[in-house]
Amino acid sequence: MTDPAPRPAEIRRWRRYLADERAEAAVYRDLAVRREGEERAILLALADAEGRHEAHWLELLGPHAARVPAVSVRTRILAFFARRFGSVFVLALAQRAESRSPYERDADATPAMAADERIHGEVVRGLAARGRQRLAGSFRAAVFGANDGLVSNLALVLGIGATGVATGTVLFTGLAGLLAGALSMAAGEFVSVRSQRELLAASTPDPDAHTAVADLDVDANELALVYRARGMSEADAEARAAAVIGATGAGRRERLGPAAPVDEHEAVGSAWGAAGSSFAFFASGAVIPVIPYLVGLEGIIAVLTAAVLVGAALLLTGGIVGVLSGASPGKRALRQLAIGYGAAAVTYLLGLLFGAAFV
Template sequence: MRSSNRHIERHRTERIGWLRAAVLGANDGIVSTASLVVGVAAAGASHGSILLTGVAGLVAGAMSMAAGEYVSVHSQADTEDADLSRERAELEANPLAEQRELAAIYVDRGLEPALARQVAEQLMAHDAIGAHGRDELGISEAHVARPVQAAFASCASFAAGALLPMAVAAAAPATQVIPWTAGMSLAFLALLGGVAARAGGASVLAGAWRVFFWGALAMAITAGVGRLFGTVV
């Protein structure tokens, strides 16, 4: 038996779909739940009311993230399916014109015209719709829309992220809910930003700073609103 000498590579773009949804969900879970807890605490609510509000925010936020991600990604999938259906019809109606179109794309990318025609012919003989989907429409396996996967990743990661500030708020003394929740949540956000940046091949420090800054801003504004309305009431 001959062994395969094919070189297998794994690229970070292969994880872009689930990584984006998971990071967005966890980040939103931490920020929104921590901001909600801090805002309600700043309004003078009891410890029990703070925790009840946080649990309600966790459940509502997880469901909202799942539904929103599913609808959004499904719209992308519908658009991709419509484009591919149109491309199939064009391939059936005039395959030679589609072959010339594909060859022109390869010429624009730097191939000689004769070689471009040969490549287009062979790729279309192997998988015509795959070649046009990838090289004409820009639809690849790594970036194809997966609504269910994105919805599940967003829901699960939001709940996991929201549980962190909830656990801190539950364990913190009633008079120290705001500093404990805000401080630990910012630490969680910085860690999440750094891990996500490393997984995506970006700067860990920049990734951590981005989520830290926006998380601190969100909590500060929510605390200010809670204090204002708590005083008015």
């Protein structure tokens, strides 16, 4: 008894899956070109897995596989960024795409394929985490700087403008807020990152401490205290210390820590890089509320234009944060917008009150 011919709706769905599997495999291969070593091997293995899924849909479609539709917009965006940038943004988008696979709810996909997609999401999450860690210091400063510039200067401009002062006063107040805020952010980030790096350096093992091992009192064996201070149990520390003393006596040298202090901590980043990012991004954000006044707009028109421009920028930065965190870009964008507009609205209302009081 032969299987019934697939229905048109099934054929359309299978073709869409086939197109997406091919495109996703291409995304992983494009990313692999820009990677080396282990990351490259992992990405190529993911591409091979997508190829197995492609073979499944080809078998189901049979002669109907000749006409494969265009891939989804989501997958096309992934492919575009993978070819041109190959950055953590693509991995973050791929992580979200893998986590939203429809295979668990589709009877035509095998349980193994659904399990593959779930595991692929975790694999991509791990790869994206490496990129997020490398970005953490400067990117944090950049995002926070841009948002602080947008919100604080919009609030400042609207608050001052609502008091009824001249347009020129509002403009110069906004420019002063831009410079003061950018310099303050840069200085704060520099001190913060430098202090954190100094704390990390203070916790790094002394690279020359191993030279004292050969002269330690074998009976007292204070080397065990080093290992206990690093979290080992007393018994494990004593055993490790005894092994080190024995190995040193046999002519081997045991290092107690890294050969050199860890100077570049990926999760912290460069103090100068963080300061520069904070200054540049705060300034780029803070200039947006001032643009309407720079081009000569006045009154409520200037206020509404500033609010619209800042709102668009808040949606953009919120969406970027959502993409990188693997969360919903739309929700993060709306959250940024609500927070920014909320702060600006409060300041604007206070400006109206102060303006009315002085009148």
